[in-house]
Amino acid sequence: MSTIRTLLVDDEVLARLALRQALAPHPDVEIVGECGNAAEAMQAMAALAPDLMFLDIRMPGLDGFMLLHELKPDALPMVVFATAYGEHALRAFDADALDYILKPIDQARFDQALARVRRHWGARQAPGPGAPAAKAAVPAQRISVRVGEHMRVVATEAIDWIEADGNYVHIHVGAQAYLHRETLSGLLATLDPARFLRIHRGTLVNVERIREIHPLFQGNAEVVLHDGTRLNLSRRFRAHARRALGIA
Incomplete structure (x- = not known):
């Protein structure tokens, strides 16, 4: 399976550092950029075309939901919200987010989210008709x-x-x-x-x-x-x- 190119979007430097630390045990995830607000994220999306985005909700200017609304549907990467506010969870899933992680980040919970990301990434990378079959993924246990x-x-x-x-x-x-x-x-x-x-x-x-x-x-x-x-x-x-x- 190819590397999952990932963008971190959070206005707090320490929050982005926490995401980096949580991603450290996952060598198949490559951080290709960091952004402190939605405007930077839109530029990074156009330049980097990441596969995955960890996204905060409350940021200066456009919030995380408004950022997703501004992006073209066919350009959206997989999205995992990482936020300190639990009350937006249902709205996040309505926005087609794969998962919703609360800060401070719990590593075990974060690893669950990455497992979900990998399942969706594997489905995206599935070979078309006539392509060689890839090694079967381990079935989900939870x-x-x-x-x-x-x-x-x-x-x-x-x-x-x-x-x-x-x-x-x-x-x-x-x-x-x-x-x-x-x-x-x-x-x-x-x-x-x-x-x-x-x-x-x-x-x-x-x-x-x-x-x-x-x-x-x-x-x-x-x-x-x-x-x-x-x-x-x-x-x-x-x-x-x-x-x-x-x-x-």
């Missing part, structure tokens, strides 16, 4: 989901099933359902294919949770989970499900 103003870390093996909802998914874990900003296809690319099975255009299921499969009319079927949840297995995905589950 997913960070937002609960109010906090992030909750969910082990992927604990997930029962996942349903699509536009550019979001609902991740079902026992009696809980977490709304997560990720497309179903994007999330599927990060999960273990030996554990998660697509049974419908909008549904993934943890195969360890499947108890029964009931045939229905016209080639469709119903998947019953251990907790009694019933999910539709569409005809389109039935042959693949039979192979994955060892059904004769």
Whole structure:
């Protein structure tokens, strides 16, 4: 995987130093520039075309959200907000930010954000048809989901099933359902294919949770989970499900 060229945008020198220190254990991330305000950042974007931007929110002049609004959508890099203010988290995800880190930076939390960045970067770098296949990425073991103003870390093996909802998914874990900003296809690319099975255009299921499969009319079927949840297995995905589950 190629180096992730990164721009740091924060009006505080010490904050940019903290980002540098947090990035030090990540040799695949190259810092190509630092900016103290939005005007400098717009110039740097045009000159450097970074792949990733760590962005503060409150800065002199244009704030971080206004900066993103001024940039052309096709020129936007991956964005991780790094700020001292937790109240802007939902707005940040609405702006398509990959993650939202609070200052002072916690290294473990920062490393989680970098893992998320790498998954998206890997999807961007995926070879097109006819290109040599790259070495498969290690499946995600955990997913960070937002609960109010906090992030909750969910082990992927604990997930029962996942349903699509536009550019979001609902991740079902026992009696809980977490709304997560990720497309179903994007999330599927990060999960273990030996554990998660697509049974419908909008549904993934943890195969360890499947108890029964009931045939229905016209080639469709119903998947019953251990907790009694019933999910539709569409005809389109039935042959693949039979192979994955060892059904004769």
